[in-house]
Amino acid sequence: MDSFQALMARKEGDDITTSVETLTAADLPPGDVTIRVLYSSVNFKDALALTPGGGVVRDYPVVPGIDLTGEVVESQSPEFTPGDAVLAHGYQIGTGHHGGYAEYARLPADQVVNLGALSPYDGAAIGTAGFTAAMSVQALIDWGVATDAGPVVVTGASGGVGSVSVDLLAGAGYRVVASTGKADAADRLKSLGAAEVIGRLPDDPDAKPRPLAKARWAAGVDCVGGGF
Numbered sequence: 001m002d003s004f005q006a007l008m009a010r011k012e013g014d015d016i017t018t019s020v021e022t023l024t025a026a027d028l029p030p031g032d033v034t035i036r037v038l039y040s041s042v043n044f045k046d047a048l049a050l051t052p053g054g055g056v057v058r059d060y061p062v063v064p065g066i067d068l069t070g071e072v073v074e075s076q077s078p079e080f081t082p083g084d085a086v087l088a089h090g091y092q093i094g095t096g097h098h099g100g101y102a103e104y105a106r107l108p109a110d111q112v113v114n115l116g117a118l119s120p121y122d123g124a125a126i127g128t129a130g131f132t133a134a135m136s137v138q139a140l141i142d143w144g145v146a147t148d149a150g151p152v153v154v155t156g157a158s159g160g161v162g163s164v165s166v167d168l169l170a171g172a173g174y175r176v177v178a179s180t181g182k183a184d185a186a187d188r189l190k191s192l193g194a195a196e197v198i199g200r201l202p203d204d205p206d207a208k209p210r211p212l213a214k215a216r217w218a219a220g221v222d223c224v225g226g227g228f
């Protein structure tokens with residue numbers, strides 16, 4: 001890795017420009033784990049990083065790419081050894097310091113996850129949206145919501161986080177009600193395991209809260225927000 005290629009975003013006046021540049025190891029930020037990047041997805045935050053006024057990048061130039069999977073090539077941390085398949089996302093990756101749109105990345109060990117038996121390809125396919133869905137479902141399980149407690153609603157069900165949530169919840173044995181604004185998404189959501197597909201939930205800011213009304217769902221993964 002004497003030199004390697006990276007997509008660099010630079011701020012020029014009011015514009016953000018991108019170009020492939022040649023970097024060296026010295027250009028990578030400090031960190032315990034150096035990773036040969038194999039995959040990095042295109043996330044909404046990456047689009048913001050390249051949009052003037054997007055608000056997610058404090059200082060340019062930066063290598064975007066808010067997530068990455070790959071193989072450890074160097075590690076100062078005892079938790080990782082060269083050859084480990086790893087994933088990293090979140091924190092300031094690709095916004096506060098260089099991210100995944102490069103052949104190499106260097107990160108603090110506590111921002112790196114060992115993929116174990118998962119390949120970098122599979123880790124990337126699950127992606128940040130899938131990881132977020134899994135955390136949501138795990139939180140619900142940790143909260144003690146039993147599978148027979150009642151239906152679990154997922155809003156924004158056809159989206160990235162929503163569709164994986166439907167899949168995971170159904171797989172875990174919950175009765176899933178998928179809320180979507182897309183009429184043509186019903187078949188896909190049912191094939192993922194939704195027991196019922198409903199329209200978007202009413203979000204009337206003037207609607208009176210009814211704290212004593214009967215609960216409709218045992219829990220929810222709310223990808224949209226709002227006042228329901």
Ligand SMILES: NC(=O)c1ccc[n+]([C@@H]2O[C@H](COP(=O)([O-])OP(=O)(O)OC[C@H]3O[C@@H](n4cnc5c(N)ncnc54)[C@H](OP(=O)(O)O)[C@@H]3O)[C@@H](O)[C@H]2O)c1
Nearest residue numbers: 128129132156157158159160161162179180181182223224
């Ligand atoms: N993707 C990630 O990596 C990630 C990570 C952490 C947190 N998040 C957060 O998780 C949430 C969902 O992200 P996502 O990646 O799943 O987004 P997404 O793929 O764009 O899905 C969002 C879904 O929300 C629904 N929706 C869109 N506009 C709406 C509106 N005006 N009213 C009601 N529903 C609307 C749509 O689903 P329907 O048409 O099916 O209703 C849409 O597919 C966001 O708040 C995001 O910031 C995402």
